[in-house]
Amino acid sequence: MTDSFRHDLVAVVPKLRRFARSLVGNVQDADDLVQAACERALRNSSQFRPGSRMDSWMYRIIQNLWLDDKRRDRTRGTAIDPDDAHLSDEGKSARLPEDRMMLAQVRVAMAGLPPGQREVLALIAIEGLSYKETAEVLDVPVGTVMSRLSRAREALLPKLRLTEGRRQ
Amino acid sequence: MIPPELPYGTRPTVMDKDRLAAFVDGELGPEAAASVVMHLADHPMDQAYVDDLVAANVALMQAFGAPMDEPVPEDLRNFILPSVPDASVVPFRAKARPPALVWGGLGIGVALAAGLAVAVFLPVVDPLDLRPGPLPAASALHAALTDQPAGEVRSTQDGAQIMILGSVPTPEGYCREIEVVRAASGKFQAALACTQGVGWTVEVVIAELLESAGAAEGFGTASGDEAQGFAPFLDRIGAGAFLGPDDEAAAIAKGWNR
Numbered sequence: 001m002t003d004s005f006r007h008d009l010v011a012v013v014p015k016l017r018r019f020a021r022s023l024v025g026n027v028q029d030a031d032d033l034v035q036a037a038c039e040r041a042l043r044n045s046s047q048f049r050p051g052s053r054m055d056s057w058m059y060r061i062i063q064n065l066w067l068d069d070k071r072r073d074r075t076r077g078t079a080i081d082p083d084d085a086h087l088s089d090e091g092k093s094a095r096l097p098e099d100r101m102m103l104a105q106v107r108v109a110m111a112g113l114p115p116g117q118r119e120v121l122a123l124i125a126i127e128g129l130s131y132k133e134t135a136e137v138l139d140v141p142v143g144t145v146m147s148r149l150s151r152a153r154e155a156l157l158p159k160l161r162l163t164e165g166r167r168q
Numbered sequence: 169m170i171p172p173e174l175p176y177g178t179r180p181t182v183m184d185k186d187r188l189a190a191f192v193d194g195e196l197g198p199e200a201a202a203s204v205v206m207h208l209a210d211h212p213m214d215q216a217y218v219d220d221l222v223a224a225n226v227a228l229m230q231a232f233g234a235p236m237d238e239p240v241p242e243d244l245r246n247f248i249l250p251s252v253p254d255a256s257v258v259p260f261r262a263k264a265r266p267p268a269l270v271w272g273g274l275g276i277g278v279a280l281a282a283g284l285a286v287a288v289f290l291p292v293v294d295p296l297d298l299r300p301g302p303l304p305a306a307s308a309l310h311a312a313l314t315d316q317p318a319g320e321v322r323s324t325q326d327g328a329q330i331m332i333l334g335s336v337p338t339p340e341g342y343c344r345e346i347e348v349v350r351a352a353s354g355k356f357q358a359a360l361a362c363t364q365g366v367g368w369t370v371e372v373v374i375a376e377l378l379e380s381a382g383a384a385e386g387f388g389t390a391s392g393d394e395a396q397g398f399a400p401f402l403d404r405i406g407a408g409a410f411l412g413p414d415d416e417a418a419a420i421a422k423g424w425n426r
Binding site: 004010013014018022031038039106110121125126130131149153156157 | 224230245400
């Protein structure tokens, strides 16, 4: 394993933590997930193709670990700590109480999506991956990505009502 | 007025919703995107749906985006880089007395004479301290990286000087070389900070003590050896050539969005 691999891995950690939070909805569990993913990445560094995207490779590891975890404990569901939903660091950037409430609504709505839809929405809307890149990370056809994305948004938009006040 | 009988977010659109979503997600080519733009001008319900999607994307990024403004947790960094105390800090090599510095490829003389080179890792002492990790959006360093052209020196209230040495495109955004000189405290730092259009993250830092006598003598021509500190990182991420003034000005005008 080269030093550059380790440095590149550190460089993508902020993105990985963001992705993990969008999946898990809980700051501590998300960081544990990132830690586990980094452990796996370091063990399997020989499988990483130099020149390919480190972030995409790590997204895939995180997604696999997350799904493994959910399969092991199907009854647990997604834990949304009230502090994570309403008073986490993310809320500091929202100056108005209604903004903080809105961000909390977003996190709760995201946590309510089925895993497959949550993954797709996180990779495209938050991580900025293309449909094709998302399909590669999740190892599914692009058509599956599009249908999951469509269903995720159909479920999410009615709960957020983001532009309703401005429009009417 | 939106018809109230349908639940919010489920109202029908004239254009296929997947196509509108692909437009929002940047999946359409220029011609297809232009046709959507023209369509939206005549179809307010479709425009409203696009507005909903854009607002949802923004809200999702805000709701989960905090880690992008936080440093990598120390325990995780140490786990990944166990044998390097602070692997993003590149100390200068010991060197008797470099006449000056030039950052290779930039062609920009650095207004600094570096003294006897003893590598130091500067502790966090003020908002101008360059440390690996995201920069606060309200900081002077963030402001300089956002809108200061290369070669221009900006002085702060406490007498420090900030200079941008150059800008390079990367596959995902841009990186800029920045230096902070605090003659009063004898500190000099240079760093490479990168952005993907939102915020700046310091990736590599070079720190050194100024030699007051050298600084007083002004600046000579560089050997360029020190500039190699950033080169491996730039090579690794596939950075391109340094931007000329016009391209850099265009990048500043676009807020460093590709």
